[in-house]
């Protein structure tokens with residue numbers, strides 16, 4: 295038996311407080327007991343999303359909520375802008391095209407951050423677009439996008455702004471209402487520290503107007519059903535009750551620590567992670583690094599081996615690159631209940647793997663860089 299360190303940007307380690315809840319017996323979902331739990335969760339989710347609007351819970355991975363945000367806001371033949379800077383941003387375009395939506399690109403190269411002025415230009419050139427779809431923290435590249443700036447731009451037009459905050463919510467400052475984001479989605483296996491299986495979506499009044507006009511056929515992902523049942527403290531279909539019980543604990547833990555503290559915790563770990571990558575001679579990959587995962591370029595001949603060796607030999611899971619970035623970058627996550635000691639363990643093992651794979655580094659460099667940051671705070 296080897297202790298496992300899950301330092302991937304989702305799924306993340308489930309803290310014991312939450313894991314224990316996942317072991318409790320389930321109860322029926324058409325009961326007052328469930329309604330009480332669901333109402334508790336509903337209140338907590340408004341805090342986590344920083345919104346006054348309702349947040350719906352659905353049984354799906356994050357992509358299910360993405361599909362919901364396309365199928366409920368648009369009609370076949372509509373035009374949208376997709377501002378992507380990586381694999382998950384590109385997914386918006388793939389889903390939309392699947393529904394016969396015309397996609398206009400305001401995207402940038404993977405590793406770069408989205409340029410709000412490009413979004414502004416695309417909106418001016420295409421005044422008939424229904425929505426702008428983008429990503430908060432692009433997990434595939436470790437890039438953060440300036441959602442506040444994009445929200446300011448899109449809110450001045452008739453288009454709505456839809457943001458995938460699946461990995462960034464909880465770990466990095468995100469304010470749905472204040473930043474004028476019309477629709478936000480997230481999922482359970484990242485900042486919420488739960489097992490995968492739940493997704494979340496919230497819409498404001500501007501987005502609901504599009505729901506009323508949407509002609510795409512749908513049933514399970516029809517958001518109107520979720521709204522109707524939310525009013526009585528239920529979900530339209532049988533929810534994964536185990537995850538719902540755990541979600542109540544997740545939201546409680548987040549409220550207890552407080553979002554501002556969690557944002558600062560992740561910021562500190564991100565800073566130490568970036569310093570450790572540099573100490574290992576690895577160049578940071580992202581133009582504007584986010585605070586929940588750090589990506590760095592690695593020699594292509596050993597890129598895949600680093601991740602595999604680290605997992606098999608030391609029980610430490612980090613992520614490699616996706617798509618064209620496979621073997622070219624590594625991604626080290628620092629969200630959820632990841633702590634300072636995990637960082638020291640993860641980087642010391644990563645350093646040993648690099649040395650074993652022939653990279654010339656002096657022993658102890660990465661840990662020293664992490665210590666340097668941690669001792670200063």
Ligand SMILES: *Cc1c(COP(=O)(O)O)cnc(C)c1O
Nearest residue numbers: 304355356357382433460461481
């Ligand atoms: C993880 C992730 C997704 C995909 O979520 P699934 O739960 O795998 O469907 C989408 N977008 C971002 C930004 C993510 O980090």
